[in-house]
Amino acid sequence: MGFFIKLAWRNIFRNKRRTFIAGIAIAVGLASLIFCDALIRGMKDNLIKSATASFLGEGQIHARRFWETQDAEKTVNNLPTVLDGLRSEKDVELFTLRTMSLGTISSPANVSSVLFVGVNPETEQRLSRVDDVLEEGSYFRDGGKRDMVLGGDLAELLEVELGDRVVVTVSRAGSGDLAQEMFRVSGIFRFHIKEMDGSFAFARIDKAREMLGLDGGAHEIALKFRDNRFALDPGNPFWDTYSREGNEAVSWTALLPELTRVMDMVWVALGFLAVILFGIVVFGIINTLFMSLYERMFEFGVLRAVGTRPSDVRKLIVCEAGALAVLSIVMGSILGFVLTFVLAQTGIDYRGIEFAGTGFSELLYPVLHFSQFIIYPAAVFVFTILVGLYPARAAGRLTVADALRKSL
Template sequence: MKILLKIAWRNIWRNKGRSAALLTAIVIGLWAGVVTVGLMTGLLDQRIDNLIDSEIAHLQAHHPEFREEHRPEMVLPDVTKLTTWLDEHQSVRSYTARSIVEGMFQSPVKTSGVRIMGVDPERERNTTTFHENLVSGDYVDADIRNPVILGLELAEEHNIEIGNRIVLTFEQLDGELASAAFNVSGFFRSGSTHYDRGNVIVHIKDIQELLSEKPVFHEIAVVLHDIEEAESVVMAINEQFDGLVAQTWDQLSPELGTIVLLGSFMLFIVTMIIMIALAFGILNTMLMALFERIREIGMLISIGMSRIRVFFMIVLEAVMLTITGAAVGMLFAWGTITLLNREGVDLALFAGGIEEIGWPTVIYPAITLGEFFSITVVVITMTLLATLYPAYKAFRVNPMEVEKDT
């Protein structure tokens, strides 16, 4: 074995240019694989986290038809019983109840259709990160009468500044229309311009006063200690409470699940293309190296080196190159991911439009240790597979090749 290691290692460096090219291919292959996975994972994770953390939470409960009809009278029944249950459940970290109505947003400039969401600012802060989207002004607990916060896009469309007054009109529970003036306390940017144009946030007590005589809630968003428990908690709620439906985050936003699946599939395809290109590069280089050394291999077999040793000599050359390349590639990839994760990758220049549909324009690539090592294992495996054919060709060399003129 020692002798094979020795000859294989020396053989690698007999043509430094070619070995350097092969090493570079392995380093780039691994680096590209890891960074692609990191970018894609970061993009998907951010999209999911953003949606979950800022609004959806891990699960929600509604009137069974509310999500389809959005009628103001479709309120959650017996909310106190549900909140008491949530208070006592060990898996629940926090929750927030919301009142949501569809309505009209009127400014001196024009009128727009919006979704008006009444939130308890204290509970909302403990449950979601939506308050972090505030880019200027104050949240809905501002010390003014009827505060409202708007998306930046909506504010720009209506030429509104903080302190301006707008009118919200919506249907009450009894079917009558209610209108009230609200004072703009701040602007938010959620990451989705579509969302920012169509949503306004108000204090829950302000809207509840207008909706009906007693407090009503249309939605309860719950955050658990562990997102993995969402399904079991949802099942428990649905079993114990009548007149409402609880759903997990992926049921609430099925397109998110599809996107994750599609993203993973695309990631697989891209990674495989990189790996196959790498494998063919290695196959080509190793075959070239082999054909140049065919007489030498003939000599080795002539003087008594067994064919299996010749086979492993070629495989070892590739293994050593791969391990060296993989180590350097892993180092570069880890460094790149760490750096990009800290600085972020700003896609605004290339894909400003993706923000429109809620995707982040600044991606923070992330990769798990498992993914990182999986890619490394794939690169090493592909390299070894690519070496099997040249190694087999070496195994089959006729010893009389030694006598052939070059």
């Protein structure tokens, strides 16, 4: 076998230009796959970060069915006990309390529906990125009880600027009576997520509780874990531990199932892309090997004449396919690495583009992973060998006398 590998390796360099062209075709396909994989990983990281670090958190605890009904009465049950438990959890890095209520917000110019969110500015600042995406003003910095930070699109709709007054109307828990308070716009944020920029308004949690009549309660506890993979495991006992006494603890994957599904679909799309790329490459390989075969028909006749078995001729062609694959894999891996590495440094600017209900809030950085240089090259190698079986079969079946017709 070693002899055939040596012979195959030398044979593929007999027509350097053809080998190089075929090798580049395979290499570009491989590099594309490596880059697409890295891009999807980067996209996934970016979207998850956008979705979780922006505001959602990596996990949340609410009263059961609060997420579906947004009912102001459904506050987290046994809140002090839950908070004590969370403080002792080594996997929980931090958490913050929120109240959430649907209501209306009005200015002298306009009125709009709003998701009125009461937050603790200090803990919220550490978990979410509202303070990072402020376009104007400050994030509850001056200690004003009636400060409000709202989305840029909402501010435009209401035609308000920093310092302007807005009035929020919500329904009080229990009685259902309307409660109305005046706030002053202290900050305007822009996540580039339509839903958040157009309908979120943040106030201090104490003021929100007062309006909603919650008396120390909260609708939501947003969580951040020390390792973000913690939230990806639906079988983690953490979720059961905090899904008791009328509460439910859920990870972001349950809160944003569409994002998870879309990411799954993107991986499937990568699979289709791989099939298409391999499909294109297959013709290149077959063409190269057949050209090489027909060009050396007489030589194969000689090999057969001197006693080379048909199976050994097939072996030689498969080895040549393998040698072409190795060469292409080296070129493709280098090309894929360089392309991905450069873009992983510079980043790709997709900011402002919404995808799967969330948006890219930062530059998208493709993520290099060692598996990209194992799985795809291995697939290219196996695939090339499989494709090589076809010309190998043809070579094994050639009639020696026909191949030698012009000589012996």
